[in-house]
Amino acid sequence: MLQAKVKKKLRLKAFPVEKFWPFIISVFSVMGALGVGAILILVAGASPLEAYSNMLMGSFGRLYSFGEVLRQATPLIIIGCGIAITNKCNFFNIGAEGQLYMGALMATIVGLTFGEMHSMLIIPLLLVVAFLGGAFWGVIPGILKVKLGTPEIILTISMNYISILFVSQLLEGPLKEPGAYAPYSSPLPTSAQLPILISDTRIHSGFLIAAIIVVLSYVLLRKTVLGFKLKTIGANIKVARAVGINIQKNIVISAIIGGGLAGVAGIIDILAVFHRFPMNLSPGYGYTAIVVSWLGKNNPIGIMLASVFFGALIVGGNSMQRATGIPSVLVSAIQGLVLVFTVTGDYFARKGR
């Protein structure tokens, strides 16, 4: 109804407003959140115009900064695609953070054990191990859900803490670099480094991997039978059962993929940026990716756009803090607010149908 009204107002007879409605909602949510952010900046005593232009220049102004944006976006894209796949069958995976750590841990242990190997061998090996590690941590709640009916939300949150604490203990103990002040692991072999894509930036081939994952996820969800089955389970579980879809198996498969992708994201950051396992490997990517996947409407392309946007917010926020003194944490508040507005806006999208 609302969409029909908008169409009439703008005199667009044939324009498919319906298809773009979610996108329009997202744009308005972002603008609304930025608006509230502007008020907060005013309260903090600075000029919103100055702050936001600093943000914009800070993220897109120079090649290096744009590189940072893509670098920040990479883990979000990978994890976000995984979460989208689990969301499709209504398996709400809040545990991406823990799966990331677990996958990265497994891969780090393997990498440290195997020593120097040819790049073409060790990098794929570590990616696979990371996928398996994350998948392992993700499949546990998946199996518990389908076999025991355990609600996965609190379960995955608890498992996050278990995983992170476990990693923390290892980093302070057996895995710790001898003689280091802070808990981090020994460096991984130099052959296990993802090369920089564009010189003078920090964009690494992890971004390429992320792009590939976007394509694969899109194909999986749109074109494969598995994708269709997952969507059916999510949309109407009774129909899925009636059509003979093995609900348990498919949910577990989605949990494996979701967890595995989170693990991959973790090891990519290690291979490309840190070259060792630091205690604070992830600044909450697992949680931010949930926001990103929602903003991207569980569509890998949308997720890519949303991740780049969030990356721009983060990088721009740091630049804004350097230039105007406004704390970069404002970005977190804006991110949360964008999501709140999106959820609110979704209501009107539904009602407008």
Place this chain on the structure above:
Amino acid sequence: MGLETILTLEFVIFVLAATIRIASPLLLATIGEILCERSGILNLGVEGIMAISAFTAFGVCYYTGDPWLGVFAAMAGGAVFGFIHAYNSISLASNQIITGIAIVIFAQGLASFFQRVIFGFSVMPSMIKGFDPFHIPILSQIPLLGPILFQQSVLTYVALISAPLIGIMLFKTTFGLKIRATGDNPKAVATVGLSVYRIRYACVLAGSSLMGLAGAHLILSVSGQVFYEFMISGRGWLALCLVIFAKWNPYKAIYGSLLFGFIDAFQMRLQALGTGIIPYQYLAMLPYLLTVIVLCLSSKRGSRDQPRALAAPYEREG
């Protein structure tokens, strides 16, 4: 270093007193969440609500010098963020999980933002005069129990009293019955003529105020408290786990919070003493492991105490 340090009376008294001190904010947040979930609304925003309330309490107390004003401001702040969640979850019947997570991110970001803007990165962290430990006359002189039970902050006593009160309300009063019915079968409640929306709004707002109180308690309980970023450090999520562990029962929440508090106090003291028996991380893991075990045990075959309509969007018909 080793067992000798642990088996001293001093250690035991310290840990037990710390247990109650740590458990009480957790208990408040858990009770608040139980209230929300009993009416059918899953409020994942606890962590964020506690963060912004703690900061509000700190800020108000700093500028007015009155910790009680800080408490009420924090509860009001909790209710405001609870309202955001309530509006989206109840009136708009949106996805409660996403809304909750959004509130965590938003509220945490807001708290950190205001903290840095108002108090900045100063060398001397701003301190406030909170609630000094309140010694209950006579009772606090009892040799062992005195320091443990009767020398706690005022808000601790508030927490310990409010839990059974909420329990009584929930299980013995008509309103409590209405709440539980709404959480199990909102359609039936609506058929009887009650307003599902109003009951749920009341619960979420009240529950969020309690979470705000929890945040205030965390920051105000000891005089000279400093507000630092991420000071909630996962206690909000722990409260969500505790709700499960306590099976949505306020009385069991008391025991559960004491248990979790004990584990936390124990591992913190161990960490401080540097005793190398068990790495503290494994102790810190225990509450979460316990939650996982409880989650697995309360399967679909067993009796589930979970409100049957929890987190299911409800739309008014007609």
